[in-house]
Amino acid sequence: MTTTLPSPITEAAALSVAGDGAQRYALGTALVAAGADATVVLVEAGDHGPGIEGVQDAATVLLRGAPVTGLHARFVRSAAPPIHVYTRLDGACLPLGRAVAARAEPEPPASALVALQLERPLGRALLDLVRPVPAPGPMPDVDWVDEVEALPLRALESFALGWFPAREPTREAAELGPVPPALEAFHRLARLRPALLDFTDPVLERPRRASGPLGGRLVFAEWLGGGMDWSVPWPPEGPAKADPRVWHTEDPHGEPESSVEAEPLSRFLLQFTLYEALNSAPYQAWAPNAPAGLLAPLLRLLRPVPLSPHLPAHHAVRFHVAPGLIAGVSGDGREAVVTFGALHRAVLTPLADRGFEWRRFDG
Numbered sequence: 412m413t414t415t416l417p418s419p420i421t422e423a424a425a426l427s428v429a430g431d432g433a434q435r436y437a438l439g440t441a442l443v444a445a446g447a448d449a450t451v452v453l454v455e456a457g458d459h460g461p462g463i464e465g466v467q468d469a470a471t472v473l474l475r476g477a478p479v480t481g482l483h484a485r486f487v488r489s490a491a492p493p494i495h496v497y498t499r500l501d502g503a504c505l506p507l508g509r510a511v512a513a514r515a516e517p518e519p520p521a522s523a524l525v526a527l528q529l530e531r532p533l534g535r536a537l538l539d540l541v542r543p544v545p546a547p548g549p550m551p552d553v554d555w556v557d558e559v560e561a562l563p564l565r566a567l568e569s570f571a572l573g574w575f576p577a578r579e580p581t582r583e584a585a586e587l588g589p590v591p592p593a594l595e596a597f598h599r600l601a602r603l604r605p606a607l608l609d610f611t612d613p614v615l616e617r618p619r620r621a622s623g624p625l626g627g628r629l630v631f632a633e634w635l636g637g638g639m640d641w642s643v644p645w646p647p648e649g650p651a652k653a654d655p656r657v658w659h660t661e662d663p664h665g666e667p668e669s670s671v672e673a674e675p676l677s678r679f680l681l682q683f684t685l686y687e688a689l690n691s692a693p694y695q696a697w698a699p700n701a702p703a704g705l706l707a708p709l710l711r712l713l714r715p716v717p718l719s720p721h722l723p724a725h726h727a728v729r730f731h732v733a734p735g736l737i738a739g740v741s742g743d744g745r746e747a748v749v750t751f752g753a754l755h756r757a758v759l760t761p762l763a764d765r766g767f768e769w770r771r772f773d774g
Contacts, residue, residue, distance in 0.1 A: 416537055419503035426451055428495050438523060439464045439476030443485075449492045450485045452510075452527065456500045456541045458756065461693045461773065466542040468773055469532040472496055472510065474525040486512040486525045496527060498541040505541060507533060535763065544774075547755035550735030556714050559681065564596050567681040574688055574754065575604040582608075582616070590618055591643055591655055593677040594631055610687040614680075620645060623660055624669045632683060637664065641683075643676055659724075673719035682721050685730050689737045692752025694759050696774060698767040701749045705766050706740070713738055734758075 426433065430448025437443075441464065444451040454472060459465045464475040485491050494511065497504040513528035533541070551573025558566040580602060587598055597614060601607040608616055612634040621630050621642065629645035640663050643655040657672040657679045672679055713731035720727035720741070726748070731738040735754040740747050749767075753759045759774030 416540065417506045419500065419505050420497075422453065422499070422504050425453060425495075425497045425504040425506070430492075434481065436479045436482045437476070438474050438479060438482065438525075441474050441476070443474075443479075443482055445482060445485050445492075447492070450494045452494060452496045453504060454496065454498055456498045456543075458542050458545050466498065466507075466533075466538070467526075469534075469538050470529050471513070472507070472527040472529065474523065474527065476523050478523045483523070486527075494527060496529065500541060505537070507537075507541070544757050544760050547735065547757040550754065550758065552734055553714050553732045556716055556732065559678070559717050563678040563681050564593060567597070567677075567684060568600055570681070570688075571600055571604045571607060571684065575606040577603065578605060580605045587618065590629065590631075591647065591653070591676055593654055593675075593680060594618065594643075597680050606691075607684065610691060612687065614683070621663070623658065623663065623667050625658055625671075628658055628660075630663075638662065641672070641679070661724075670724070673723070678718060682718050682730075685716065685718075685737060686721050686728060686739065689730075689739050689750060689752040692737065692754065694753040694756050694773040695771060696751040696753075696759050696762060696769055697749070697771040698769050699748050701742075701747050701767050703742070703745055703747065706747055706749060709762070709765055710738070710740070 426444045428449050429444035429446030429451045431446060433444045433446030435442060435444050440455050442453040452472070452474065454465050457465060461467070462473070464473050467473050485494070493509050496507040496510050498507055507529060509530045510527040511530065513526045555566040555569035558569070587595065597607070608614060614632045615630065618629050618631040621628050623642070625644070627645050628642035630640050630642040632641040634640065639659065639661050642658045642660065644658070647655060654675045654677050657674065657676055658669045659672050660667050660669045662668065674682055710731055713733045713736070716730040716732060718730065720729050722728060726741045728739040728741050731740065735758045737752045739750045742748060751759060751762065756774055759772070763772065763774055
């Protein structure tokens with residue numbers, strides 16, 4: 412089916428939509444005209460990266476820049492004139508449609524950030540025109556999967572060094588004290604890739620002693636603001652103390668209930684890191700009801716990671732990977748919840764034609 416693209420118009424014609432007495436403002440690279448009839452927003456075409464101003468996806472346009480007091484009310488008052496969005500392209504302007512302010516600060520802040528939600532999402536052809544997909548460049552390989560079973564810490568190191576960018580640490584390395592060798596190795600790796608300690612639900616910079624239903628323990632990671640945590644027996648016990656079992660504790664500050672994870676610490680740390688990397692990836696896609704018939708051919712193109720399901724009592728996520736891509740899959744065999752995390756938009760783009768009902772798609 413042929414998709415009809417909107418006809419380009421001149422910038423002067425686009426700005427005239429604002430009506431009489433229009434005042435013009437610069438908001439980052441965007442030009443905004445606030446008039447009696449409408450607020451007109453002109454943004455630059457191009458893929459500027461997630462969270463950067465411009466077209467973000469089929470439904471979202473982000474504005475960012477120094478605050479403009481006279482403009483702020485246009486994006487927070489429900490009674491404000493309608494917002495019309497255009498993209499500058501090849502010396503002309505393409506209309507993207509009307510929008511509403513989905514997110515704006517209630518008062519003029521130190522820097523302006525406005526997320527505009529288009530009333531009608533852009534079709535694929537128009538999105539690719541105003542936000543073309545750039546070439547991804549080299550992506551990290553997935554040879555580390557071969558080492559998961561025998562050398563999980565080496566697999567973790569290879570994955571982390573390839574997936575996370577090198578940068579200067581923003582904090583001094585914490586004094587760990589006595590910890591299992593696998594946890595010490597994780598923290599050494601975090602000094603090379605500080606992102607490992609910056610997750611929403613991170614491995615703790617300083618593990619702490621605690622007690623629980625199974626005995627004394629060393630807590631090394633938390634989730635949901637401390638609503639659950641992971642620990643190892645402490646003091647170390649038995650022949651497995653070099654790579655101890657991991658305890659998962661629900662409600663540790665109320666009525667704790669602990670269970671033993673299927674993976675020992677070394678493999679659990681890889682499992683934990685994959686899950687957090689998936690959920691913090693710069694580009695994501697999520698389909699909550701993916702039919703097995705559509706999902707199975709796709710997964711055959713990826714490499715399964717030989718680990719037990721993560722969070723078995725909650726999501727039971729199994730991981731599959733390809734260069735620059737992590738897939739987390741949980742389901743009952745007939746349909747599944749599938750989440751993709753990618754390092755580059757171009758890695759996700761081919762998934763658009765797979766027939767899934769995407770609840771989110773950054774490609």
